[in-house]
Amino acid sequence: MTPAADPLSSTFAALADPTRRAILARLARGEAPVGELARPFAMSGPAVTKHLKVLERAGLISRGRAAQQRPARLEPAALKAVNDWIQDYRRLWDEKFDRLDTYLEQLQTEGETK
Amino acid sequence: MTDSMTDSLIDAPGVGYEVTIERDFAAPRALVFDAMTKAEHLARWWGPHHFDAPLCESDPRPGGAIRIDMRGPEPYGTSPIYGEYIEVDRPDGFSMVLRGFKQADGSWGIEHVSTFRFEDAPGGGTRMHMTTVVKQASPAMIEALRGMREGWSQSFEKLESVLGEIG
Numbered sequence: 357m358t359p360a361a362d363p364l365s366s367t368f369a370a371l372a373d374p375t376r377r378a379i380l381a382r383l384a385r386g387e388a389p390v391g392e393l394a395r396p397f398a399m400s401g402p403a404v405t406k407h408l409k410v411l412e413r414a415g416l417i418s419r420g421r422a423a424q425q426r427p428a429r430l431e432p433a434a435l436k437a438v439n440d441w442i443q444d445y446r447r448l449w450d451e452k453f454d455r456l457d458t459y460l461e462q463l464q465t466e467g468e469t470k
Numbered sequence: 471m472t473d474s475m476t477d478s479l480i481d482a483p484g485v486g487y488e489v490t491i492e493r494d495f496a497a498p499r500a501l502v503f504d505a506m507t508k509a510e511h512l513a514r515w516w517g518p519h520h521f522d523a524p525l526c527e528s529d530p531r532p533g534g535a536i537r538i539d540m541r542g543p544e545p546y547g548t549s550p551i552y553g554e555y556i557e558v559d560r561p562d563g564f565s566m567v568l569r570g571f572k573q574a575d576g577s578w579g580i581e582h583v584s585t586f587r588f589e590d591a592p593g594g595g596t597r598m599h600m601t602t603v604v605k606q607a608s609p610a611m612i613e614a615l616r617g618m619r620e621g622w623s624q625s626f627e628k629l630e631s632v633l634g635e636i637g
Contacts, residue, residue, distance in 0.1 A: 364607050441607060446489050448518055449600070453493055455515035460497040460505055 363415060364441055367434050370414035375399075376407050380430060383417060389425035491600045499561035499588045502596045506586065507555075507564060516540065524548070530558050536566060556583070563587040573608060581606040 370376055379393055394404040408428055411417045415434040419426045495502050505511040513526035517540045525539035536553035553568035563586050571579025584602040591597040 368604055368607055442489055445602075445604070445607075446491065449489065449491055449602070451518045452516065453491070453495075453598075455517075455519070456502075456505060457495060459511070459515040460495055460501065463501065463505065463511075464497060 363434070364437060366414045367416060367438050370410050370416055371438065373407070373410075376411055379404070379407060379411065379428075380416060380435075383428055383430040387420075387427045387429040389427045391425060393428065488604070489600075489602045491598075493598050493600075494591045494593075494595055495598060496595045499590065499596045502588055502598065503561040503564070507558070507560075512538065517542070521546075525550075530555055530560075530564065532556065532558055534558070536568065540570075557585075561588055569606075571608065571610075578606045579608040579610065580604070 371380075375397060378396070382388060382393060382396075390401055390404055390408065393408070394401055397404065408417065408419065411428075412419060416431055417428045418431050419428050497505075505515070507528055507530035509526045509528040512528055513523040516523045516526065516538055521540055521542045523538050524541050525537065527535065527537040529535050532555055534555045536551070536555065538551040539548050540551055541548040549570055550572075551568055551570040553566050556565040556567060558564045565583065565585040567581070567583045569578045569581045573579055582602045582604050584600060587599040589597050589599075
């Protein structure tokens with residue numbers, strides 16, 4: 357599946373990695389150049405660049421064009437889309453569990469009257 | 471988007487593609503376990519409000535298949551759901567993978583691995599801990615459900631007021 361066809365799946369895939377989430381957490385405090393992002397991870401510049409590419413394709417960050425270091429910046433819209441989706445998804449489970457609740461009650465009442 | 475939303479999405483390990491729900495049920499663990507894994511029970515509550523399950527098969531043992539047809543009111547139609555149990559440990563918990571809403575390109579509209587753990591709730595009954603890791607997610611699926619549910623909750627509100635009048 358191409359990211360363009362389903363942006364949400366590529367956002368989920370990008371978030372499913374602890375290093376990338378840590379990079380996002382750092383960027384939530386402000387934009388940063390690659391060198392600074394690499395430091396806490398004992399990771400090479402190219403390795404961090406690879407993670408940044410995944411995040412950029414998922415729309416989670418953007419990168420400056422001008423400077424050599426191409427500082428990375430958090431793009432909150434993609435995270436908001438994930439958050440909205442998660443809220444809806446959670447609601448679906450909650451509805452199912454509401455029904456389960458009622459059903460369990462019914463089962464136990466039936467059990468008592470039998 | 472608030473800062474706290476950003477924090478909760480990206481700071482906690484796993485959060486961002488993981489949903490955790492904790493809930494108490496007023497029934498013993500074995501009954502909750504069976505209601506969630508036996509086909510005859512699953513068919514009675516699976517799906518959002520106003521949906522039913524005309525086909526429901528479940529083989530709760532590791533590798534056992536799950537097959538549910540989730541049917542909604544028109545224009546929603548029937549959605550086949552496929553899955554397998556991964557771990558099964560009655561009445562302590564189980565995990566399963568579910569896939570559904572196959573897209574035109576053959577990919578799944580949703581694929582998720584859910585883990586359920588049951589313990590005795592302090593006040594009696596069962597406390598459930600559920601964690602779902604979303605592997606694939608299509609926004610279209612949720613939007614379809616949401617739109618439909620709004621339409622139907624309106625008609626059911628009408629029905630309720632009618633029932634109130636004649637009751």
